[in-house]
Amino acid sequence: MIQFNTAFPQEIATLLAEQKEIINAQSAALQKAAENEAQLEALIQELRATLKKADEKKALLEALIQEQAEALQKEMSRIKNLEQRLALLQKSMYGQKSERYIDNGTPLLPGLILPEPEEDSEKAGTAWVSDHERTKPQPHQAAGWNSFPDHLPREEIIIDLPEHEKEGLQFIGYETSERLFRRSEYVVHRIQRAKYVFPGRPGLGVTAPDPMPNALSENSDRARYDLSVVVHLISEKFINHLPFYRQSESLRRQGICISRSQMSNWMMNVGELLKPLYRQLVTLVMSSSVVHADETSVRMLDKGKCRRCYIWVRKTGTDPPLTVFHFAARRNQATALKLMGDYLGTYVSDACSAYDLLPGTRSACWAHARRKFFEVPTLNAPERLEALSLIRMMYRNERMATDAAAEKTAETALIKARRAIRKNTRKYVDSYFHLCETITNSSRTPSDPLVKAANYSLKQKKELQVFLSNPQVGMDNNPAENAIRPWALGRKNWLFVGNDHGGEIAAVINSMVITCKDNKVNFAAWLLDILPRLATTRQSDINTLLPHLWKPKQD
Numbered sequence: 001m002i003q004f005n006t007a008f009p010q011e012i013a014t015l016l017a018e019q020k021e022i023i024n025a026q027s028a029a030l031q032k033a034a035e036n037e038a039q040l041e042a043l044i045q046e047l048r049a050t051l052k053k054a055d056e057k058k059a060l061l062e063a064l065i066q067e068q069a070e071a072l073q074k075e076m077s078r079i080k081n082l083e084q085r086l087a088l089l090q091k092s093m094y095g096q097k098s099e100r101y102i103d104n105g106t107p108l109l110p111g112l113i114l115p116e117p118e119e120d121s122e123k124a125g126t127a128w129v130s131d132h133e134r135t136k137p138q139p140h141q142a143a144g145w146n147s148f149p150d151h152l153p154r155e156e157i158i159i160d161l162p163e164h165e166k167e168g169l170q171f172i173g174y175e176t177s178e179r180l181f182r183r184s185e186y187v188v189h190r191i192q193r194a195k196y197v198f199p200g201r202p203g204l205g206v207t208a209p210d211p212m213p214n215a216l217s218e219n220s221d222r223a224r225y226d227l228s229v230v231v232h233l234i235s236e237k238f239i240n241h242l243p244f245y246r247q248s249e250s251l252r253r254q255g256i257c258i259s260r261s262q263m264s265n266w267m268m269n270v271g272e273l274l275k276p277l278y279r280q281l282v283t284l285v286m287s288s289s290v291v292h293a294d295e296t297s298v299r300m301l302d303k304g305k306c307r308r309c310y311i312w313v314r315k316t317g318t319d320p321p322l323t324v325f326h327f328a329a330r331r332n333q334a335t336a337l338k339l340m341g342d343y344l345g346t347y348v349s350d351a352c353s354a355y356d357l358l359p360g361t362r363s364a365c366w367a368h369a370r371r372k373f374f375e376v377p378t379l380n381a382p383e384r385l386e387a388l389s390l391i392r393m394m395y396r397n398e399r400m401a402t403d404a405a406a407e408k409t410a411e412t413a414l415i416k417a418r419r420a421i422r423k424n425t426r427k428y429v430d431s432y433f434h435l436c437e438t439i440t441n442s443s444r445t446p447s448d449p450l451v452k453a454a455n456y457s458l459k460q461k462k463e464l465q466v467f468l469s470n471p472q473v474g475m476d477n478n479p480a481e482n483a484i485r486p487w488a489l490g491r492k493n494w495l496f497v498g499n500d501h502g503g504e505i506a507a508v509i510n511s512m513v514i515t516c517k518d519n520k521v522n523f524a525a526w527l528l529d530i531l532p533r534l535a536t537t538r539q540s541d542i543n544t545l546l547p548h549l550w551k552p553k554q555d
Contacts, residue, residue, distance in 0.1 A: 077447060084449055087377040148178055186256060189226065225258070228528060230266045233258075235524045237267070238506075238513045241490040264498075270527070271505030273534055278508045280543055281515065282314075282324050286343055290317025290472050291360075292480035293340065293349045295331055296487050299496040300503060306496050309503060312339060313484045317348060318472055320548040321518035323483045324511045327503035333357050346470060348477045351460060364463035366391060367476035372453035383439050383450055390432045397425045398475055418471035426468055433461055483514050516547040529553055 158174070160166075196206045236242040244263040251258055285291060292315040299306040312326040312335065328335045336354040340347060346361045350368050373387040401421045405414035436454035444451050457464060467473045487510070497503040516523040529552050530545045543549055 077445065081447060084377040088375060091377070154178075186229075186254070227531060229258075230270065231524050231528045231531075233263055234267055234270060234509065234527070237494070238486075238490070238509055239523060241486070241493045243494040264502075267509070268501070268505050270531070271508045273531060274508050274512060276534070276539075276542055277530075277546060278324065278511055280546060281322055281511060284543075284546075285314050285316050285322050285324050286340075288316040288318055288322075289345045290470075290474075291315065291340070291343065291345060291347045292317055292477050292483075293336075293347050293355065294477060294480035294484055295352070295354075296484050297331075298327075298487060298491055298503070300329075300500070301496050301498050309497075310335075311484065311487050311503075311507060312336075313480050314339065315480050315483050317346075317474060317479065321479075321515070322548065323514040323518065325484075325487075325507035325514075327497075327500070327507045329500070346466065346473055348473065348480070350477060351456070361466065362463050363466035363470070363473050364460040365475075365477035366394065366464060366467075367478055367481075369453075369457045369460070369464060372456045373450075376449045376453055378450070381450060383435065384453075386435055387432060387453070390428050390435070393428045394425050394432075394475065397421045397428075415471045422468050422471065429465060429468065433458070483518075486510065486514070512547065519548040521547045521550060523547075525552070526550055 161169075198204050233244070233247055236247055237244060244260045244267075248258060248260050248263065293313065295310050295312045297308050298311055300309045309327065309329050310331045312328055313323065314326070315321070315323045326339055331352075331354055333354050333356065337357060340355075340358050340360065343358065343360045346363055347355070347358065348363045348365060349355045350365050355362060370388065370391045373384050373391075376384045378384065398418070398421075401417035402414065404417040404421075410416075436457050439450050439454040440458065442451075446452075446455075467475050497506060512527070513523050515521075516526055526547055530550065533545060533553060537545060544551070
């Protein structure tokens with residue numbers, strides 16, 4: 001009979017219970033591990049979100065820093081620009097006014113050696129003697145600065161010794177000197193015209209005619225003022241820039257009462273009489289092969305206030321020197337086309353956009369290009385000094401051509417001299433534009449004054465080189481600027497023109513004033529002579545009264 005061990009099932013049960021507990025413990029551990037893994041995953045996601053926010057904040061801070069850096073750079077550039085403008089303003093107020101530049105002899109470009117000016121002792125104005133250098137008289141000193149013109153009347157004043165001091169002496173001559181004096185006085189001509197009647201017929205008589213008719217008055221018997229008075233007042237206004245109100249007050253102090261309105265009427269009448277000559281002058285200027293053009297502002301009274309208007313100038317670039325002014329309300333392309341829209345020659349002007357649509361060939365002004373470098377606040381900048389030196393050598397060549405032509409009498413002497421010497425000028429022009437390109441390609445900012453000066457020339461590179469191929473064209477527009485300078489001086493005195501008609505008349509008269517000056521003609525003598533002749537001169541002969549062709553009427 002088989003016997004069973006009763007302890008064995010109990011051991012198995014115990015073992016199963018232990019295994020169950022182990023399994024339960026492992027399950028609990030696995031469940032806890034799963035919970036920990038979920039928590040870790042959540043922590044990782046939270047850390048990732050935190051990192052993302054940190055990256056966003058970092059990007060925001062970097063953008064803010066970049067924005068602040070750009071703002072700082074902009075403000076620094078603005079401060080630098082203001083400092084340069086302040087330096088330029090101080091220089092214009094307290095520095096030298098002349099744009100003259102003297103080279104210190106520093107080489108400009110490697111391998112480029114500029115020729116030294118050739119000056120002899122006569123041209124240099126000095127002469128060497130044994131122990132020192134003596135200044136020789138300059139040409140202008142021998143041209144009337146130390147003597148008086150022969151046409152002035154002379155009055156002899158003899159200063160002699162008293163009779164008792166001359167006893168025993170022999171007269172050998174006089175020690176002569178001259179002293180200029182002026183009699184500032186008006187003379188009244190009392191005109192008495194003889195009157196006759198027939199005996200027994202008192203109602204029928206004859207009166208002698210007026211021997212001095214006034215070109216400004218239809219009834220000469222009522223002309224209380226001679227034409228010379230009118231000419232003097234106009235000359236004082238347009239040559240010496242003396243306004244009519246000052247002249248009126250000056251005359252009043254002398255007991256002569258002429259109102260400003262009367263003076264203005266005379267000026268308007270004279271201007272109207274000169275218009276035929278003005279139109280002829282315009283025709284001659286526009287037929288010139290080279291014309292200088294420029295403009296300047298003037299103020300015009302308009303409804304109790306002043307508004308800005310403009311005076312345009314056109315001046316011949318070849319002989320004879322003729323100048324015409326034009327009064328206009330605007331400085332725009334329409335006005336330029338009106339004045340020079342039909343001109344096909346070469347015109348010299350600045351970089352004003354008003355001239356962009358003209359059909360002629362434009363030549364730019366080297367004086368303006370030079371001024372841009374001259375006004376650079378950094379006075380000792382090597383590029384600035386180099387540009388000024390190159391332009392200086394160009395002008396030196398032009399002076400040499402002018403001096404060479406002055407020694408010859410041929411009309412084409414200047415053209416031939418320019419054509420010959422400008423072959424040498426071309427290398428300076430090429431070096432100048434190479435320098436400008438170097439400046440613009442450097443690390444300088446576009447707002448840098450040197451870059452602005454270089455860009456001004458580079459934008460007109462073609463126009464600035466026109467003078468090299470056309471010897472009739474000068475290097476700059478200084479003739480037009482010199483012609484227009486009296487307007488700049490005058491507007492500081494007469495302040496404004498009264499209306500459009502007044503501006504037109506002032507342009508007409510000033511055209512004659514400057515043309516007379518350029519042709520060495522006395523404006524007052526010319527005006528006094530031609531005004532009575534205008535009414536009797538045929539239209540075909542009107543050119544003979546222009547300043548450059550004028551010959552005084554022979555009595």
